[in-house]
Amino acid sequence: MRKFYFLLFIAIQSQIIFAQKATIKGTVVDSRTKETLVGVNVYAEGGQGTTTDVFGNYVLEINAGDCKINYTFVGYAPVKREFNIKADEQRILNISMLEDSKILDEVVVSAGRHEQKLADLTVSVELLKPEILENTSTTSLEKALQRVPGVTIYEDQASIRGGSGYSYGAGSRVLLLMDDLPLLSGSSGEAKWFIIPIENIDQVEIIKGAASAMYGSSAMNGVMNVRTGWPTNHPQTKLISYSGLYLNPERSELKWWGNTLQSFNGYQIMHSQKFGNFDLVVNGNLYNDQGYRKDQKNQRLGLNVKTRYRSKKVEGLTYGLNANAFRRWGTNFLFWRAEKEFDANLNDSIYKAYPYEPGGTVMELTNTYAIVDPFITYYRGKNKHSLKGRMLYINNENDNEQNNKDYMYYGEYQFQRALSESMVLNAGASALYCDSEADIFGNMYHYSSAAAIFTQLDKKFKKLNLSFGARIEGYGDGSEKMEWKPVLRAGANYQIAKTTFARASFGQGYRYPTIAEKYTQANMDAVNVLPNNNLKSETGWSVEAALKQGFTFSNWQGYIDVAGFFTEYNDMIEFRFDTYIPDNWSPGSNLGFEEFYNELMKHIGFKALNISKVQISGLDVGLAGQGAFGNLPVRFLAGYTFINPVDFSKDTNNTTSFLKYRFRHNAKIDLEVSYKQLSIGGSFEYFSKMVAIDKIFEEEVEVVLGNLVIPTGIYVFPGMKEYRQRNEGGEYYIDMRVAWDINANSKLAIVLKNALNREYMIRPGDVQPPRNITLQYSLRL
Numbered sequence: 001m002r003k004f005y006f007l008l009f010i011a012i013q014s015q016i017i018f019a020q021k022a023t024i025k026g027t028v029v030d031s032r033t034k035e036t037l038v039g040v041n042v043y044a045e046g047g048q049g050t051t052t053d054v055f056g057n058y059v060l061e062i063n064a065g066d067c068k069i070n071y072t073f074v075g076y077a078p079v080k081r082e083f084n085i086k087a088d089e090q091r092i093l094n095i096s097m098l099e100d101s102k103i104l105d106e107v108v109v110s111a112g113r114h115e116q117k118l119a120d121l122t123v124s125v126e127l128l129k130p131e132i133l134e135n136t137s138t139t140s141l142e143k144a145l146q147r148v149p150g151v152t153i154y155e156d157q158a159s160i161r162g163g164s165g166y167s168y169g170a171g172s173r174v175l176l177l178m179d180d181l182p183l184l185s186g187s188s189g190e191a192k193w194f195i196i197p198i199e200n201i202d203q204v205e206i207i208k209g210a211a212s213a214m215y216g217s218s219a220m221n222g223v224m225n226v227r228t229g230w231p232t233n234h235p236q237t238k239l240i241s242y243s244g245l246y247l248n249p250e251r252s253e254l255k256w257w258g259n260t261l262q263s264f265n266g267y268q269i270m271h272s273q274k275f276g277n278f279d280l281v282v283n284g285n286l287y288n289d290q291g292y293r294k295d296q297k298n299q300r301l302g303l304n305v306k307t308r309y310r311s312k313k314v315e316g317l318t319y320g321l322n323a324n325a326f327r328r329w330g331t332n333f334l335f336w337r338a339e340k341e342f343d344a345n346l347n348d349s350i351y352k353a354y355p356y357e358p359g360g361t362v363m364e365l366t367n368t369y370a371i372v373d374p375f376i377t378y379y380r381g382k383n384k385h386s387l388k389g390r391m392l393y394i395n396n397e398n399d400n401e402q403n404n405k406d407y408m409y410y411g412e413y414q415f416q417r418a419l420s421e422s423m424v425l426n427a428g429a430s431a432l433y434c435d436s437e438a439d440i441f442g443n444m445y446h447y448s449s450a451a452a453i454f455t456q457l458d459k460k461f462k463k464l465n466l467s468f469g470a471r472i473e474g475y476g477d478g479s480e481k482m483e484w485k486p487v488l489r490a491g492a493n494y495q496i497a498k499t500t501f502a503r504a505s506f507g508q509g510y511r512y513p514t515i516a517e518k519y520t521q522a523n524m525d526a527v528n529v530l531p532n533n534n535l536k537s538e539t540g541w542s543v544e545a546a547l548k549q550g551f552t553f554s555n556w557q558g559y560i561d562v563a564g565f566f567t568e569y570n571d572m573i574e575f576r577f578d579t580y581i582p583d584n585w586s587p588g589s590n591l592g593f594e595e596f597y598n599e600l601m602k603h604i605g606f607k608a609l610n611i612s613k614v615q616i617s618g619l620d621v622g623l624a625g626q627g628a629f630g631n632l633p634v635r636f637l638a639g640y641t642f643i644n645p646v647d648f649s650k651d652t653n654n655t656t657s658f659l660k661y662r663f664r665h666n667a668k669i670d671l672e673v674s675y676k677q678l679s680i681g682g683s684f685e686y687f688s689k690m691v692a693i694d695k696i697f698e699e700e701v702e703v704v705l706g707n708l709v710i711p712t713g714i715y716v717f718p719g720m721k722e723y724r725q726r727n728e729g730g731e732y733y734i735d736m737r738v739a740w741d742i743n744a745n746s747k748l749a750i751v752l753k754n755a756l757n758r759e760y761m762i763r764p765g766d767v768q769p770p771r772n773i774t775l776q777y778s779l780r781l
Contacts, residue, residue: 020063020064020065020087020088021061021062021063021064021087021088022061022062022063022064022085022086022087022088022089022090022091023059023060023061023062023089023090023091024059024060024062024067024069024085024090024091024092024093025057025058025059025060025090025091025092025093026057026058026092026093026094026095027052027055027056027057027058027094027095028040028042028052028056028058028071028073028094028095028096028097029056029094029095029096029097030076030096030097030099031096031097031098031099032098032099033232033233034233035232035233036052036055036056036057037052037056037073037076037097038052038053038054038055038056038379039051039052039073039115039379039384040052040056040058040071040072040073040095040097041070041071041072041073041418041421042058042060042069042070042071043069043070043072043421044060044062044063044067044068044069044070045067045068045069045070047062047063048060048061048062049382049418049420049421050381050382051379051381051382051384051418053315053316053379054310054316054317054318054377054379055310062085064085064086064087064088064089065084065085066082066083066084067081067082067083067084067085068080068081068082069081069082069093070421071095071097072421073097073115074107074115074116074117075099075100075105075106075107075115075117076097076098076099076100077097077098077099077100079095079097081093081095103118103550103557103558103559103624103625103626105117105118105119106118106127108121108125108127108205109205109225109227110125110177110180110205110207110223110225111123111125111205111207112214112424112426112456112458112467113180113214113414113416113426113456114416114424114426114458116458119493119495119499119501119548119550119559120460120465120493120501121465121493121503122465122466122467122491122492122493122503122504122505123207123208123209123211123491123503123505123507123544124150124207124208124209124544124546124561124563124620125205125206125207125208126148126149126150126151126205126206126208126622127203127204127205127206128144128145128147128148128203128204128206129203130201130202130203132144132147132637132670133198133201134240134778135672135679135681135737135739135749136683136735136737136751137242137244137737137749137751137774137776138198139198139242139264139266139287140193140194140196140198141193141196141198141201141204141226142156142158142191142193145158145204145206145224146668146685147637147668147670147683147685148206148639149620149621149622149637149638149639149640149641149668150208150620150622150639150641150666151206152663152666152687152762153762154166154661154762154763155762155763155766156169156190156191156193157169157172157190157191158172158174158176158191158224159173159174159221159662160174160206160208160209160221160222161208161209161221161222161565161567161616161618161620161641161643162616162618162641162643162645162659162662162663163220163221163222163567163616164221165574165659165660165661165662166661166763166764167574167575168529168575168606169188169190169516170188170189170190170514170516170517170520170575170608171188171189171511171513171514171516171517171573171608172184172189172190172191172218173218173219173220173221173222173509173511174191174218174219174221174222174223174224175211175215175216175218175219175222175223175224176191176192176193176224176226177215177223177224177225177226178195178196178225178226178228179226179227179228179322179373180225180388180412181373181388181390181410181412182218182390182408182410182432183195183196183226183392184218185392185394185406185408186392186394186406186407186408186434186435186436186448186515187404187406187434187436187438187441187446187514187515187516188514188515188516188517189218189514189516189517190516192369192392192394194300194302194326194328194367194369195302195324195326195369195371196226197228197270197283197284197285197302197304197324198268198285199238199240199268199269199270199283199284199285200228200229200270200272200281200283200304200306201226201227201228201229202227202228202229202230203227204224204225204226204227205223205224205225205227206222206223206224206225207219207222207223207224207225208222208544208563208565208620209221209222209505209507209542209544209565209567210222210487210489210507210508210509210540210541210542210567211223211489211507211509212471212473212487212507212508212509212510212511213454213456213469213470213471213487213488213489213507213508214454214456214469214471214489216430216450216452216454216471216473217450217473217475217510217511217512217537218511219509220509220510220511220538220539220540220569221509221567228281228306229272229281230272230279230281230306230308231272231273231274231279231280231281232272232274233274235271235272235273235274236270236271236272236273236780236781237269237270237271237780237781238268238269238270238271238778238779238780238781239267239268239269239778239779239780240267240268240269240776240777240778240779241266241267241268241776241777242265242266242267242774242775242776242777243263243264243265243774243775244263244264244265244751244772244773244774244775245261245262245263245264245772245773246261246262246263246264246292246769246770246771246772247261247757247770247771247772247773248261248770249757249759249770249771250757250758250759250770251759254770256294262290262291262292263290264287264288264289264290264772265287265288266285266286266287266288267285267286268283268284268285269283269284269285270282270283270284271283277309277310277311277312278307278308278309278310279306279307279308279309279310279320280305280306280307281304281305281306281307282304282305283303283304284301284302284303284304285300285301285302286300286301286302287299287300287301289330291331292769292770292772293333295331296330296331296332296333297330297331298328298329298330298331299328299329299330300326300327300328300329300330301326301327301328302324302325302326303324303325303326304322304323304324304325305322305323305324306320306322307320307321307322308320314378316378316379316380317376317377317378318376318377318378319374319375319376319377320374320375321372321373321374321375322371322372322373322375323370323371323372323373324369324370324371325369325370325371326367326368326369326370327366327367327368327369328365328366328367328368329365329366330364330365331363331364331365332363332365332398333766363398363399363402364398364399365396365397365398365399366396366397366398367394367395367396367397368393368394368395368397369392369393369394369395370391370392370393371390371391371392371393372390372391373388373389373390373391374388374389375387375388375389382417382418382419383415383416383417384414384415384416384417385413385414385415386412386413386414386415386416387411387412387413387414388411388412388414389409389410389411389412390408390409390410390411391407391408391409391410392406392407392408392410393405393406393407393408394406394407394408402438402439402440402522403438403439404436404437404438404439404440404441405436405437405438406434406435406436407434407435407436408432408433408434409432409433409434410430410431410432410433411430411431412428412429412430412431413428413429413430414426414427414428415427415428422459422460422461423457423458423459423460424457424458425455425456425457426454426455426456426457426458427453427454427455427456428453428454428455429451429452429453429454430450430451430452430454431449431450431451431452432448432449432450432451433447433448433449434447434448434449434515435447435448436515440516440520440521440522440529441515441516441519441520441521442519442521442531444519446477446478446515446519447477447478448475448476448477448478448512448514448515449475449476449477450473450474450475450476450512451473451474452471452472452473452474453471453472454469454470454471454472455469455470455471456468456469456470456489457469463494463495464492464493464494464495465492465493465494466490466491466492467489467490467491467492467505468488468489468490469488469489469490470486470487470488470489471486471487472484472485472486472487473485473487473510475512475537477515477518479533483512483537485510485537485539487507487508487509487510488506488507488508489505489506489507489508490505490506490507491503491504491505491506491507492504492505498550499549499550499551499552499559500547500548500549500550501547501548501549501550502545502546502547502548503544503545503546503547503548504543504544504545504546505543505544506541506542506543507541507542508539508540508541509539509540509541509542510537510538510539510540511537511538511573512537513535513536513537513538513573513608517532517535517573517608518531518532518533518535518608519531519533527605527606527696528601528602528603528604528605528606529575529605529606529607530580530603530605530606530607531607532607532608532609535573535608535609535610536571536610537571538569538570538571538572538573538610539569539570539571540567540568540569540570540572541567541568542565542566542567542568543565543566544563544564544565544566545563545564546561546562546563546564547561547562547563548560548561549561551625554627555627555628556625556626556627556628557625557626557627558623558624558625558626558627558636559623559624559625560621560622560623561620561621561622561623562619562620562621563619563620563621564617564618564619564620565616565617565618565619565620566615566616566617567615567616567617568613568614568615568616569611569613569614569615569616570612570613571610571611571612572610572611572613572614573608573609573610573611574608574609574611574660575606575607575608575609576606576607576609576694577604577605577606577694577695577696578604578607579600579603579604580603580604580605580607581603582603585603597710600710606694611647611648611649612648612649613648613649614645614646614647614648614659615645615646615648616643616644616645616646616659617643617644618641618642618643618644619640619641619642620639620640620641620642621639621640621641622637622638622639623636623637623638623639624636624637624638629673631675632673632674632675633673633674634671634672634673634674635671635672636669636670636671636672637669637670638667638668638669638670639667639668639669640665640666640667640668641665641666641667642664642665643662643663643664644664645658645659645662646658646659647659647660658691658692659692660692660693660694661690661692661693661763661764662690662691662692663687663688663689663690663691663730664688664691665686665687665688665730666685666686666687666688667684667685667686667687668683668684668685668686669683669684670682670683671683672737677740677741677742678738678739678740678741679738679739679741680736680737680738680739681736681737681738681739682734682735682736682737682755683734683735684732684733684734684735685732685733686730686731686732687730687731687732687762688729688730689724689727689728689729689730689731690724690764693724693764697720697764697765698720698721698724699721720764720765727760731758731760731761732758732760733754733755733756733758733760733768734754734755734756735751735752735753735754735755736751736752736755737749737750737751737752738750745779745780745781746777746778746779746780747777747778748775748776748777748778749774749775749776749777749778750773750774750775750776751773751774751776752771752772752773752774753769753771753772753773753774754768754769754770754771754772755771756771757770757771
């Protein structure tokens, strides 16, 4: 009986102790800016946890007595509070957190769809900050991305570590995102750089390697996520005005203009402000370029609005609507006219298009883009629900009967839960629908649709980080039944020493063919682009092993990152030039030679094909940091990339197994030194000779029909062979800049691009601008 009473007493006491609860609540802010911090982890040691809501507030029920509460947030030094609290007590505990300024502690969101430190990531990620955009007088984002290690921009097409070559504006293996939503055209998969509001970029995150498990098709070579800014506690207005001149080229015979130099100018303006619970950002940009190439001129106007409302009635609820509108007028250049044009004495045509006429490679065009992005976010405890949508409208009008209209609709739901202080789960679903009507698609209506579910789990141990992700996505375009692709990814990061991190990752990727790759039928002067209705989706995988070594000594800090990588693609989609005679082709027996020749020419051109197998291996080295020589602050960013891309198919239009439109070596560096109110900077880039290009670009193409050899008379780039021979050692250029801080709010800068006035190309037929100079004034209020 005594045992029974004793056990009853213990049980009653346990219930009394268990019932002794208390509550803490408060707001977490940045100690410097006093901005509220959203998503801070608040955990009682050995007990419950929560996260701060959209106002930076938290409420946590804890056991009464002695308590230890931890506050952690990526990019900030952790905070711990120890105290004694009585039963049923409600205590207000406001916290200020100090931002960690170490480069290795930079915050990245794209890699795992939640905040993570740069040093903890299991994949290679590069960051591009807005300061470099302003300091280099960047008018369009792709120009600045060329400075990022491992990244090459072929005109408007992005490639990471040689994963893509030049594909004539159709298809992309690098997914461009703006605020986590896709910014590729629905029909061609082409990145729309111009619509990005460069005046309101907060950060650009570049993931290197296959990312399809988290982001789907088009992310098989990587992701570029542009994150735009929101208002702070203080209203901000920014104005940038710039004007520049194209100076005369090194060879005077290339100058086609008169005594008045060609010019360009533009304006960028942005205002952001909080009105109670309502956030508003309004910005716009205007650009006018007379062009350094004959008959190529461009004007563009962009307007953008971001809105966000934090609900007073529903705790943790945020919703809003973002909108962008863009219009561009001018001409579009594709190929130069000639370097020598069959005449050794004629050297004046690389700044002229070939030829200027309807159907040629210069088009008069008008582009209209519009974006509408509604979103809802809801925080509740350790859970976050996010629902986002995007409607992208594109209307391209030109003078060569190649008009097209695109509509792209995208929706995504994402659920995130902090399973513990060291484990985060992400899961979600997405859907995509595109339709297009275009002259070049056979004047037919085409559509495509996709649907997917995905998940990722990130677990952090004391020194080890693990990441696992999976996705299954279906795609269809009405031509056949829905095709489904499952993909996986996994990665690990181990902290060997205080600032030494080793990582390894594996990722699968896939990409469905775009409408443009399957159905385009067009003529650009004498060159045809032919459709391929039988095009299949491409698949691949990549692995990476890397070491990131941070360094801190004296007043210097930074890191060096060395990564070895290997990528394999199967059924890789690539445009190839050849003679494509249909099996049922019958030109007729009564045709004369000229008529026969004209009929034959309709079947000669570029067509998107599946290449059986491609492998790309290489080394990617990055170096970034900041410090000072005495009282001279210094910032630097440098990189070197080596690739060996091997084509295992038999391409008669390629004289080597080296995959076309790639550089074996690419090196780049950006350096800036400051003294009081003055800063001086410069950048250098070198890329080795492009080993392989289409044979049609270097010589006349002959068509072989049995024993009959027919000269086509096609010279797309007369003089290209001689030009490439003259540049066997590769290409390089140097940019320079100087800026003066007039006061705390205004700055005057001079930027000299292509300072050595080099003639260089990144893709065939697209010679870059001669030396040009820009004067820029910036004002912040």
